[in-house]
Amino acid sequence: MSSSSVPSAPPAAAGGASPSTGRKRRKRFSLLTRRDKLTLGLMVGIPAFIHIFLIWMPMLGSIVLSFTSWNGIGGLDKIKFIGFKNYENLFSNYPPFWPAFENNLIWLAAFLLIATPLGMLMAVILDQNLKGTRIYQSVLYMPVVLSLAIVGFIAQLMYSPNMGFINNFLVAVTGDPKWTASGTAIDWLGTPGLNFAMVLVAAGWRHVGYVMVLYLAGLKSVDNTLREAAAIDGANARQTFFRVVFPVLAPINVVVLVVTIIESLRAFDIVYIINKGLNGLGLLSVLITNNILGEASLIGFGSAMAVILLLISIGPIIYYLARTMGREAE
Amino acid sequence: MTATPAPVGSRQVVTGKRQRPHYFTHAFLIVVSLIWFLPLGWAVYTSLRPYGDTGGNARGYFSIGGAYNFNNFVNAWNQADLPLHFLQTILVVVPALILILAFASMVAVALSRYSFRFNLALLMLFTAGNLLPQQVVIVPLFRLYLALPMFAPLSDNGIWYDQLFGIVMIHLAFQLGFCTFVLSNYFKQIPKEINEAAFVDGASVWRTYRSVLLPLARPALAALATLEFTWIYNDFFWGILLLRTGDKFPVTSALNNLSGQFFTDNNLLAAGSLIVALPTLIVYFALQKHFVAGLTLGSTKG
Amino acid sequence: MADLVQRSVSRRTLLKGGAAVAALGGVSAFLAACGSSSSTPAPSAASAASAAASAAPSSAAAPSAAGSITFGSNYSDPVPQKAFADTMAAFTAKTGIQCTINTVEHNKFQDTINAYLQATPDDCFTWFAGYRMRFFAAQGLATDISDVWQTIGANFSDAFKTASTGNDGKQYFVPLYNYPWVVIYRKSFWQQKGYQIPKTIADFTALGDQMKKDGLIPLAFADKDGWPAMGTFDILNMRLNGYDFHVGLMAGKEKWTDPKVVAVFQEWAKLLPYFDPQPLGLTWQEAAQKLINKQAGMYFLGTFAGQQASDQATHDDLDFFPWPLHGTQYDSEMAIDAPIDGFMVSAKAKNLDGAKAAMEFLGSAEAANTYLATDPNDVAANKNADTSKYNAFQKSSATIIAGANKIAQFLDRDTRPDFAGANGMQGFLQTFLKNPTQDLNKFLSGIQSFYDSLPPQ
Structure with a gap:
C-alpha cells in the first residue's frame, strides 16, 4: 500500500491528478525516506485493516452464509451449503418477510415524499432570516440530537392509550371519557397499520430537522446575486426557487436523498424499543437481528435477509460515490 | 465547504424594495414550532408530576394541579442504575472518539496529501462502508466477536463479545468511513505549499501530520467530535447486539432493559427518558455551531 | 467503578489468580478450610491456578481452584435475585465452595443463551425444563448430571425427573420450582x-x-x-x-x-x-x-x-x-x-466437581426452602420441601x-x-x-x- 506515496497536489487547486503532476510526484517519491513510507503505510494500513476486517469481510461472509444452513452451534464444519433454499423459503414460506419489506418501502416513501419536502420547506422559510429564526431552527432541530430509542419512549408518552397525551387531550377537548377508557380508546401503537403510521410520524419528527439543517447549509451557499438577477428579471419567489436555487442545490439533493434512503433502511431502534418489531412494525433490520439474537439462530436465513438488504442499499451507495467522487476519478 | 460555517441563517437576504410583513409565515412557524416542541414539553411536564396525581383515578394526565417536584428524576436515576450506565457510556465514547479522530485524520492526510495508487479506491471503500446498513454485516460479525480472542483488561472473558472494547471497535470501524471522508475533503483545501515547506524543512511525514496538518484541522475535528459524540452516545443497536451483561450496557442501550415500574408509570418513564436525553441536548445547545458544522461538512462538498 | 472492579476481580482473579493470591498467604488458611470440605480438586481446574499452585510451596493453594464456581443467573428481578443469592450463600456456608453469581436481565439471558453457552459460559446456569432444555443438551452444550440424580432423585417425583431428562435418557437439569x-x-x-x-x-x-x-x-x-x-x-x-x-x-x-x-x-x-x-x-x-x-x-x-x-x-x-x-x-x-425453572451445568464448566456439588445442593429440600423463604410466589419442585410455611x-x-x-x-x-x-x-x-x-x-x-x-x- 505504501508503494507509491508522494505528496500530492491538492485537488482544490488541480482538481485531480494530471499527467504532468504525476511525473513530478514520482520524482518526489524517491525523496521520501523509507521511514516516511513506512509511516504512511501504517497511517493508512491500520485503520484500513480495522475497517475492512470488521465491515467488508463480514459483508462477504453474509453473502457466503446466505447459501448455507447453520443453527449457529458448533464449529464451522457444521455449516451445510444448501444453494438458494434460504431465498426460496424467504420469499414463499416466511410470512414476516413481505410485510417487513413493504414496511421498509413505506418508510422510504414517507420520508422521501413527506418528511424530506417538509424539511426543505422549513429550510427555505427559515433561510429568509425572519425575526426569531434561530429559535425556530433550534426547536425544529432538537429532536435530531435524540436517539431513535428515546424518540420511541417519547412517542409512547404521546400515544399511550390511557396515559398518553393524545387521548387525554381528546378527553379534555370533548369532555367524553371514552377516549381513554379501555376498549374505546384508540390504541395508537397496538392497532396494526395505525401503529406503523404513528411510528413514521415519530421518526419523521426527527428526520425533518435533519433535512432542514442540510438544506439550510446548502441555501446559504447559493450566491445571492443569482436571486437578485432572477428578481430583476421579474421572477416570483416560486420561480426563483425552482429555476435558480434548486439546481444549485444539486449536491445537497444527492446527500439528502442518500441519507434518507440509508436511514430508512437502517431504521431499527424505534420499533425495537416499542415492541421488537412485532404486530405490524416489522422491518428487515429487525427480522435479521431476531435471527441472530434468540435461543436458536438461523444463521443462513438471517444472512439471506442481510443480502436482500445489501442489494437494496448498494444502488444508492454507488450513486452517491459516483456523484461525489466521480469527478476526482476522471 | 468552509471550516466553520457561520451559524446557519446569519446571512441577510437583500430583497430590497419588496419587503413585506411576514405575519402568515410567522404564524406558520409558530404553529410548527409548537407542534415540534410538544412531545419534549409534554415529557418534561409529565416527569415533574407524581404518578399519584395523574395515573389511576386521579386528575388524569391532561390536568393542572397537584404536586410538582423532581422525585421521578431521583427515582429513575436510582431504579434504572443510571450512574452505572453513564459510566459505561463514558468508557465507550471517550476511547472511541479519540481513536476515530486519530485514525481518520491519519488516513485523510495520507489519502489527500500524498498520492497512493489506490487512494481514491480506498476513500470510496471507507465511504461506502460507512453507508452500509449495520444489519448487512451483523450475522458474521456476531460470530467473529464470539471467536476473536482478546486479553485482559480489554476483555474480562477472553473474547470480543460482551465487552465494551468490542463496542468501541465497531464504532471505530463504521465511523472511520464518515470522518475520513469529511477530513480528506478538508485537508484537500489546505494549500499544498504547506506540505512542501515542511518537506523542505526536512520534517518527516509523521511530524508534518502531527505538528502542521493536525492543528490546522482543529475546527473540523471539533465539529466531528461533537457530531460523533452524539452518534455514539445515541447508539442503541450495537449495545443490544454485542453486549450481554446488564451492568455493561451504555445508557442508551440500557433503555431496552427498563423494567418493572417503568412499564406502568409514564411519569417515571418520562423522567428516565429526559435524563438520558439531557447530555445530547446540552451538547447541542452548548456547541450548536460545531454540531451543525459537522453535519454540513460532509455534505456541502459537491 | 467499584462494581466494575468487583466484577473483573470475581470473574478472573478468583478463578485463575485465586491460587496466586492464596500462595501469597493472605487467605490460604481460609481457602484450605473450604477446600477440605469440598470434593477433590477437579483436574480441569484452570491451568493458571495449577501452575501457580505447583510453583507455590503451600499445598493449600490447589483446592482453592476447586473451591469456587461461577453461576450464570437470569433471576434479575429484585426478589428472585435476592432469593437466589440467599440460596447460594447457604450453599457456600454448607460446602465452603465460593459461588460468584453473574446475573443477566431475564429476556437478555434467553436471547443470548446460544452465544453464551458456546463462548463463555459459567460453570452452572439457570434455565427451563422442556424442549428448551433438551435442545441444548442435544447440542452438546450441557453436562450430563445423571450421577447427581443418583443422590437427589429421591427428592423428586417421576414427572420432574422426566422433565429433567434429555433425549438420550440422561439427566441434564435440576428443577427448583414451578408455577401454574x-x-x-x-x-x-x-x-x-x-x-x-x-x-x-x-x-x-x-x-x-x-x-x-x-x-x-x-x-x-x-x-x-x-x-x-x-x-x-x-x-x-x-x-x-x-x-x-x-x-x-x-x-x-x-x-x-x-x-x-x-x-x-x-x-x-x-x-x-x-x-x-x-x-x-x-x-x-x-x-x-x-x-x-x-x-x-x-x-x-x-x-x-x-x-x-x-x-x-x-x-x-x-x-x-x-x-x-x-x-x-x-x-x-x-x-x-406449569413451567419448571431450574439449573444446568454447562459443557465447558471449569470446575465440574464444584458445579455438581452445587447441583446436588440445589436439588435438596434445604435449597428449595431457602429460595422460597425469600420468593414465596412459586411452588417447590422438591417433594421434601417444607410446605408448612406456604402462603395462601x-x-x-x-x-x-x-x-x-x-x-x-x-x-x-x-x-x-x-x-x-x-x-x-x-x-x-x-x-x-x-x-x-x-x-x-x-x-x-x-x-x-x-x-x-x-x-x-
Missing part, C-alpha cells in the same frame, strides 16, 4: 359483585356476559411482547385436543393444518369477545394492573402476575382457579401449563398443580426455539389476534410451511 398458569381474580371484588368461580366454559361465558353488563373487561389480556398469548393457545389446545396431541404438535409430530388445530382457533375466536379487545398494545404488567385496579374481572396468566400487586394486602386479595372445562373427553386430564397463594398453586394429571411447560419451552420466537409463533398468534375471522386454513398452513422450512435438527 391460571385464571386470577380479586377475592374481595368478586364477593362484592357476587361472582362465582366458573367450572365450565358455559359458566365462564355467562360470567363474562355479567361482567360486561357491569362495565368490566371480563378477561384482561396482553400480548404486546408476543409470548403471553401462547398460554391461551396451550390451554385451549389441551382442553379440546388433549395433552398428547398438544405435545405431539409441539414436537412437530402433528400438523398445524390438522382440523383439530382449526377447532382451537375457532373456539378462541368465539371467546375473544370476553378478552380485552386491545391486547397488542399492552404488556402483561399493564394487563395485571387492570385486574388489580378492578377494571378487569379476571386474568389468565402465570401466577407471577401477583408480582404486580404493590402491597401485601392486595397480594393476599388475589386468588385463582384453573381454566374452565370445555366438556371434552380430555377434561379429566385437568392439564395445565402458594397453597392454591400447589393444589392446582397436584390436581393436574398432565403438565405441559409452555409453548416456547415445549417446541423448538426458532419456531417459537419473534419471527415465528409470536408473530403468528398476533396475526390471529389482529384478525380472528380470517381464513384459518390459510393461516395455519402458513404456520406449517414455516415449520417445514426450518432446518432439520
